[in-house]
Amino acid sequence: MPKVTIDGHTIEVAEGTTILEAARMIGGEVAPPAMCFYSKLKTSGGYCRTCIVKVTKGSEKDPRPMPKPVASCRTPVMDGMEVQNKTAPDLVDARAGVVEFLLINHPLDCPICDQAGECHLQDLSYEHGLSKSRYDFKRREFDKIDIGPNIKLHMTRCILCYRCVKVAEQVCDSRVHGVLNRGDVSEISTHIEKALDSDFSGNVIDVCPVGALTDRTFRFKSRVWFTKPVDAHRDCKKCCGRSVLFMSGQEVLRVSVRKDTWGEVENTPEGNPGWLCNECRFEKKSASDWTIEGVRNIDRHSVISQNKYLEVKNLKIDVSNQKLIGEKAHN
Amino acid sequence: MGRKLLTEHINVPGIRNLDTYRKHGGYETLKKALGMKPEDIVEEVKKSGLRGRGGAGFPTGMKWGFLAKPEGVPRYLVCNADESEPGTFKDRYMMEFLPHLLIEGMAIGSFALGCRTSYIYIRGELMYVFHILQEAIDEAYAAGLLGKNILGTGFDFDLNVHCGGGAYICGEETALIESLEGKRGNPRIKPPFPAIKGVWGCPTVVNNVESIMAVVPIIRDGGDEYAKIGIGKSTGTKLISACGHLKKPGVYEIDLGLPVEEFIYSDEYCGGIRNDKKLKAVVAGGSSVPILPAELILKTAAGEPRLMSYESLSDGGFASGTMLGSGGFIAMDEDTSIVKNLYTFTRFYHHESCGQCSPCREGTGWMEKLLHKILDGHGTLQDVDLLWEIQSKIEGKTICPLGDAAAWPVASAIRHFKSEFEEYVRNPQNIQKDRHYYRVNNINPELV
Ligand SMILES: Cc1cc2nc3c(=O)[nH]c(=O)nc-3n(C[C@H](O)[C@H](O)[C@H](O)COP(=O)(O)O)c2cc1C
Ligand code: SF4
Ligand code: SF4
Numbered sequence: 001m002p003k004v005t006i007d008g009h010t011i012e013v014a015e016g017t018t019i020l021e022a023a024r025m026i027g028g029e030v031a032p033p034a035m036c037f038y039s040k041l042k043t044s045g046g047y048c049r050t051c052i053v054k055v056t057k058g059s060e061k062d063p064r065p066m067p068k069p070v071a072s073c074r075t076p077v078m079d080g081m082e083v084q085n086k087t088a089p090d091l092v093d094a095r096a097g098v099v100e101f102l103l104i105n106h107p108l109d110c111p112i113c114d115q116a117g118e119c120h121l122q123d124l125s126y127e128h129g130l131s132k133s134r135y136d137f138k139r140r141e142f143d144k145i146d147i148g149p150n151i152k153l154h155m156t157r158c159i160l161c162y163r164c165v166k167v168a169e170q171v172c173d174s175r176v177h178g179v180l181n182r183g184d185v186s187e188i189s190t191h192i193e194k195a196l197d198s199d200f201s202g203n204v205i206d207v208c209p210v211g212a213l214t215d216r217t218f219r220f221k222s223r224v225w226f227t228k229p230v231d232a233h234r235d236c237k238k239c240c241g242r243s244v245l246f247m248s249g250q251e252v253l254r255v256s257v258r259k260d261t262w263g264e265v266e267n268t269p270e271g272n273p274g275w276l277c278n279e280c281r282f283e284k285k286s287a288s289d290w291t292i293e294g295v296r297n298i299d300r301h302s303v304i305s306q307n308k309y310l311e312v313k314n315l316k317i318d319v320s321n322q323k324l325i326g327e328k329a330h331n
Numbered sequence: 332m333g334r335k336l337l338t339e340h341i342n343v344p345g346i347r348n349l350d351t352y353r354k355h356g357g358y359e360t361l362k363k364a365l366g367m368k369p370e371d372i373v374e375e376v377k378k379s380g381l382r383g384r385g386g387a388g389f390p391t392g393m394k395w396g397f398l399a400k401p402e403g404v405p406r407y408l409v410c411n412a413d414e415s416e417p418g419t420f421k422d423r424y425m426m427e428f429l430p431h432l433l434i435e436g437m438a439i440g441s442f443a444l445g446c447r448t449s450y451i452y453i454r455g456e457l458m459y460v461f462h463i464l465q466e467a468i469d470e471a472y473a474a475g476l477l478g479k480n481i482l483g484t485g486f487d488f489d490l491n492v493h494c495g496g497g498a499y500i501c502g503e504e505t506a507l508i509e510s511l512e513g514k515r516g517n518p519r520i521k522p523p524f525p526a527i528k529g530v531w532g533c534p535t536v537v538n539n540v541e542s543i544m545a546v547v548p549i550i551r552d553g554g555d556e557y558a559k560i561g562i563g564k565s566t567g568t569k570l571i572s573a574c575g576h577l578k579k580p581g582v583y584e585i586d587l588g589l590p591v592e593e594f595i596y597s598d599e600y601c602g603g604i605r606n607d608k609k610l611k612a613v614v615a616g617g618s619s620v621p622i623l624p625a626e627l628i629l630k631t632a633a634g635e636p637r638l639m640s641y642e643s644l645s646d647g648g649f650a651s652g653t654m655l656g657s658g659g660f661i662a663m664d665e666d667t668s669i670v671k672n673l674y675t676f677t678r679f680y681h682h683e684s685c686g687q688c689s690p691c692r693e694g695t696g697w698m699e700k701l702l703h704k705i706l707d708g709h710g711t712l713q714d715v716d717l718l719w720e721i722q723s724k725i726e727g728k729t730i731c732p733l734g735d736a737a738a739w740p741v742a743s744a745i746r747h748f749k750s751e752f753e754e755y756v757r758n759p760q761n762i763q764k765d766r767h768y769y770r771v772n773n774i775n776p777e778l779v
């Protein structure tokens with residue numbers, strides 16, 4: 001079994017493990033941010049370049065350092081490999097460059113974005129971004145599209161991570177959407193805006209690291225940090241029926257898959273990714289449809305945990321405040 | 332006088348047709364090759380020292396040696412005829428006039444590598460060359476030089492020519508493979524490399540048109556003979572497509588090791604700079620390679636004469652050297668605006684980025700916009716610094732080398748011609764004249 005050292009932590013992992021996976025096993029700060037890799041989706045990763053690391057020693061056999069930073073999500077570890085992530089200032093600088101690239105055309109309309117609070121791009125720009133953009137040109141814009149009754153595509157926010165394309169390929173029964181055009185005008189699209197209508201298409205919302213794909217049944221209902229997430233399950237013939245309900249009082253505002261520390265869908269006890277079918281996600285919107293297991297454990301860094309599940313009665317006022325903010329940002 | 336291994340018969344009338352091609356020794360080498368052991372052919376190519384002519388200069392024999400050969404799995408040889416690098420037009424010229432030389436090379440290469448089916452992937456804009464190739468392939472089938480039991484040797488081999496959609500990125504070998512398979516031409520993330528998993532997931536070798544054509548003289552004369560030409564690790568002859576402000580632009584076959592000065596100024600080659608102007612700068616190997624000012628292209632930083640070879644052109648690294656690349660030689664006279672030229676290149680890379688990875692997708696467009704701003708007279712000195720920083724944030728951080736190819740021209744132009752950028756920033760009132768430089772000088776005003 002190859003041994004790899006990342007930022008000074010050594011770990012022994014199975015053959016074929018990627019640097020990113022090894023780093024996640026070590027955990028914490030050692031794990032590079034990953035905007036496109038998704039361990040439950042085959043061939044994902046390699047696109048966004050936020051997970052780059054510096055390989056200072058290739059392996060025991062060939063100790064030469066790698067000449068360029070490598071995408072840790074796509075590079076398997078070698079025995080004796082030494083990797084720097086947070087500990088190499090030039091690498092951190094290079095990653096800040098990648099983050100800047102992701103942001104130059106991004107609208108950053110977080111105040112009116114449903115993803116705010118659980119957005120990986122927000123986290124990244126908080127950590128690496130500059131306080132002021134150096135890009136003083138017109139940003140790219142696309143029209144918003146409803147793909148089917150339940151999913152909203154806001155392409156302007158898309159970072160082209162290809163995750164949703166892989167979901168359509170691997171989780172849904174047929175793929176009716178993909179990437180059109182090329183370069184910085186590429187867009188995710190269902191050809192001729194055909195609706196995404198597969199039983200599992202709703203999962204694209206959960207894999208999307210940003211607010212490009214959002215749940216139309218939840219849009220603008222509430223900021224996510226005002227909701228109360230609970231674990232719940234139901235008997236479903238199509239999917240595993242294990243979900244997180246984002247509740248307000250007795251109302252179920254949103255249903256999503258259960259996510260792990262890395263923001264990926266959790267596995268079921270049987271070891272399969274716990275994707276949800278569209279019926280559970282979009283139609284079972286009443287608490288009585290579900291058996292509630294208890295309060296969802298939310299990472300303490302998440303803004304969702306900041307509300308500490310405060311009394312729900314304040315919620316209404318806050319909702320209207322939030323709408324006000326939204327309207328302002330539109331002007 | 333350089334040897335003409337590839338272009339010897341290019342001016343023979345009718346050489347495009349099989350009969351004429353055969354009259355001049357065509358397909359004799361294929362006959363010879365089919366009598367050899369495949370591994371001996373690979374060995375000859377190794378001995379020849381031939382280096383890939385598509386840009387990277389990777390030794391062809393070594394690449395052939397790396398091809399995985401699992402039992403019961405087909406293998407493919409794919410000819411990269413997507414030539415779209417600005418300044419490079421040698422492959423088109425060769426295929427247009429000598430289609431059979433490519434077919435012969437493909438047959439020999441495929442026999443050596445054990446391929447039963449091979450592909451020529453040609454750039455979409457070259458539709459007329461596609462037809463020329465297809466006609467030549469049809470002729471070769473009719474004459475028993477392709478298809479079943481070639482020349483009675485029992486070797487079965489099919490050759491297909493496939494037309495791309497006209498995207499520069501499909502010249503990158505893994506994007507080419509995706510496109511050949513009928514998918515979107517996105518470069519693959521490596522590993523695995525094509526030698527292990529290429530077309531349809533099978534082991535594949537991708538080679539440039541010129542590399543494959545060069546196999547014919549190598550097998551005809553022997554690898555050792557070929558290796559005698561050239562200098563050091565730059566063996567054989569190389570096609571250079573020369574363009575820009577030269578008296579005689581065109582495609583030249585040179586012995587590697589020819590002094591750059593001789594190539595530009597001698598009557599045998601480019602005949603000097605048009606209108607007897609002074610040479611200002613050269614992009615020596617297609618738009619991707621670093622631009623060099625006249626003093627550095629004629630002599631290395633150490634004062635040695637610069638030669639047309641892989642090693643000499645890259646002498647001094649990127650600080651004072653460049654690369655042989657694909658052999659697209661662009662000469663610029665004293666009146667050329669380096670900034671304007673760079674803008675043209677950058678616009679090209681922005682347009683051709685496939686958009687898969689963030690640094691290239693976003694960075695190329697940003698650089699183009701900044702250069703446009705500078706050309707428009709609205710630039711600042713910070714913009715020049717920002718350009719430098721953007722290119723450094725793209726270089727080496729992308730999936731495929733297109734990101735580097737977009738970064739290097741920017742880096743080298745700023746490295747060697749920073750004062751010109753500053754001139755645009757400081758004296759925007761002078762730009763107007765400059766801006767239409769190409770119009771004024773290169774296009775007959777009566778035609779505009
Ligand atoms: C963006 C890009 C475009 C390329 N275009 C071409 C091309 O048009 N023709 C070509 O032969 N090689 C091209 N290459 C290089 C190929 O990827 C590959 O290295 C080459 O075909 C290998 O052939 P060789 O070993 O015979 O040089 C390109 C590479 C990149 C990154
Ligand atoms: S996706 Fe939404 S929340 Fe995330 S950075 Fe963009 S606008 Fe903000
Ligand atoms: S829509 Fe979301 S999941 Fe799909 S490519 Fe864009 S950012 Fe990724």
Ligand code: SF4
Pocket residue numbers: 500518683684685686687688689691692729730731732733734
């Ligand atoms: S470097 Fe550019 S062309 Fe190459 S894969 Fe990335 S985006 Fe596509």
Ligand code: FES
Pocket residue numbers: 033034035036037045046047048049050051052071072073074
């Ligand atoms: S997570 Fe590795 S490149 Fe995006």
